Amino acid sequence: MTTEITTTGLALTNVAAAKVAALLAQEGRDDLNLRVAVQPGG
Numbered sequence: 001m002t003t004e005i006t007t008t009g010l011a012l013t014n015v016a017a018a019k020v021a022a023l024l025a026q027e028g029r030d031d032l033n034l035r036v037a038v039q040p041g042g
Contacts, residue, residue: 010036 012020024032 020034024034
């Protein structure tokens with residue numbers, strides 16, 4: 001049995017990347033990841 005994994009990138013602005021980096025640094029751990037959710041609405 002073969003498992004195929006597909007990955008898709010996500011582009012962040014420099015400001016958003018800095019905010020994510022600050023949040024991760026605030027936690028003081030290096031094993032965290034960013035989870036993104038898309039919700040309908042405006």
